[in-house]
Amino acid sequence: MSVTVPTTLAEALAALADSPTATVVAGGTDVMVEVNFGHRSVSDVVMVNRVAELRTWRHEADVLHLGAGVTWSEIESSPIAEWVPALAQAARTVGSPQIRHVGTVGGNLGTCSPAGDGLPVLAALDAIVHLASADGARSLPFGDYMVGPKRTARRPGELITGVTVPVLGGWQGYSKVGVRNAMVIATASVALVADAGSVRLALGSVGPTILRCPEAEAFAAANVDFTSGVASSAVVTQFAELARAAARPIDDHRSSAAYRRHAVGVLAGRLLRRAFPNE
Ligand SMILES: Cc1cc2nc3c(=O)[nH]c(=O)nc-3n(C[C@H](O)[C@H](O)[C@H](O)COP(=O)(O)OP(=O)(O)OC[C@H]3O[C@@H](n4cnc5c(N)ncnc54)[C@H](O)[C@@H]3O)c2cc1C
Incomplete structure (x- = not known):
């Protein structure tokens, strides 16, 4: 077993080229739980928490680039929180301050x-x-990156270097429900982004991947009055119904599928109402 602690991206990529199946560790808050429960066996380790290039973010021309090593504490705080409020809201729900710190x-x-x-x-x-990776860089839309539950398009030897999001002018928000109010994994979660005549809706914990809801999005684009900021109660109700219909939940130890389906409908409706408070 080897443990490598690179301080530059080039060193990290070289370490992964030497050992493409090495376990990458950033904050360790997922990895160490898996190791402690015996769900993951670790041979070589590449620690990336000291790689400066991964710890930085930059905001240029209405695009925010977050290095992979940017923490939830940083994301929940100014100035990132002002640029991507929904991501900051999500950040504030992750674990505890200690977890968010690393x-x-x-x-x-x-x-x-x-x-x-x-x-x-x-x-x-x-x-x-x-x-x-040592062979080069590539970029994927999130929808192509996540291919299943805990399955991604990342190849052996590749490092996630960061993620890019647009800085938008419209309303955005995130809501989740779980079995208690804090320190809880989502039973159902919803993100809504409204911008320039469009509404984008994504559901978490109700399918094998994060689910976008094209029918709900098209319905909102056609029926919300973006100029006046008006969504009627009938529109909110139908939008929530389309979110419910898009869910593909399962029963498990955290929740029944029926509750999950109900919850994403409620959350989606509430977020649309917050985005367009005028009836
Ligand atoms: C008590 C507790 C509460 C939690 N609550 C929540 C919660 O409410 N919501 C939530 O979403 N999560 C929660 N988590 C899970 C975890 O904190 C988050 O998923 C966190 O974002 C993981 O980040 P990390 O840096 O600690 O990842 P790590 O544990 O270091 O890594 C996680 C995985 O990503 C890989 N990885 C990390 N960085 C890279 C990289 N740059 N390139 C390639 N692969 C990489 C690792 O190999 C590993 O497979 C919780 C965990 C704990 C222990």
């Missing part, structure tokens, strides 16, 4: 659980995930 957006993307709090927001924002 847990990263790249780690959420690495685990890629359908319950990951950052992921519905990234899906609704049409985020681009950036990957790199």
Whole structure:
């Protein structure tokens, strides 16, 4: 077993080229739980929490680039919180302050659980995930990156270097329900992004991947009055119904499928109402 602690991206990529199946560790808040429960055996380790290039973010021309190592604490705070409020809302629901202090957006993307709090927001924002290996770099839309429950398009030897999201002018929000109010994995979650005559809706914890809702989105685009900021009660009700219809939930130890389906409808309706408070 080897443990490598690179301090530059080039060193990290070289370490992964030497050992393409090495376990990448950022904050370790997912990895260490899996190791402790015996769900993951670790041989080589590449720690990336000291790689400066991964710890930085930049905001240029209405695009925000978050390095994979940016933590939830940073995302929930100013100035990132003003640029991507829905991602900041999601960040505030991740674990506890201790978890948010070390847990990263790249780690959420690495685990890629359908319950990951950052992921519905990234899906609704049409985020681009950036990957790199010693052979080169590539970028994938979030929808192509997440291919199943905890399954991604990341190849052995690749590192997630960051994620890019647009900085938009419209309303955006994130809501989740779980079995208690804090320190809880989502039973159902919803992100909604309204911008320039469009509404984008993504559901978490109700399918094998984060689900976008094209029918609800098209319905909202056709029926919300974006100029006056008006969504009628009938529109909100039908939008919630279309979100419910898009869910593909399962029964498990956290919830029944029926409750999950009901919950995403309620959350989607509430978010549309907040985005368009005028009736
Ligand atoms: C008590 C507790 C509460 C939690 N609550 C929540 C919650 O409410 N919501 C939520 O979404 N999550 C929660 N989590 C899970 C976890 O904190 C988050 O998923 C967090 O974002 C993981 O980030 P990390 O940096 O710790 O990832 P790590 O544990 O370091 O890594 C996670 C996975 O991503 C891979 N990885 C990490 N960085 C990279 C990279 N740059 N390139 C390639 N692969 C990489 C790792 O190999 C691993 O497979 C909780 C965890 C704990 C222990």
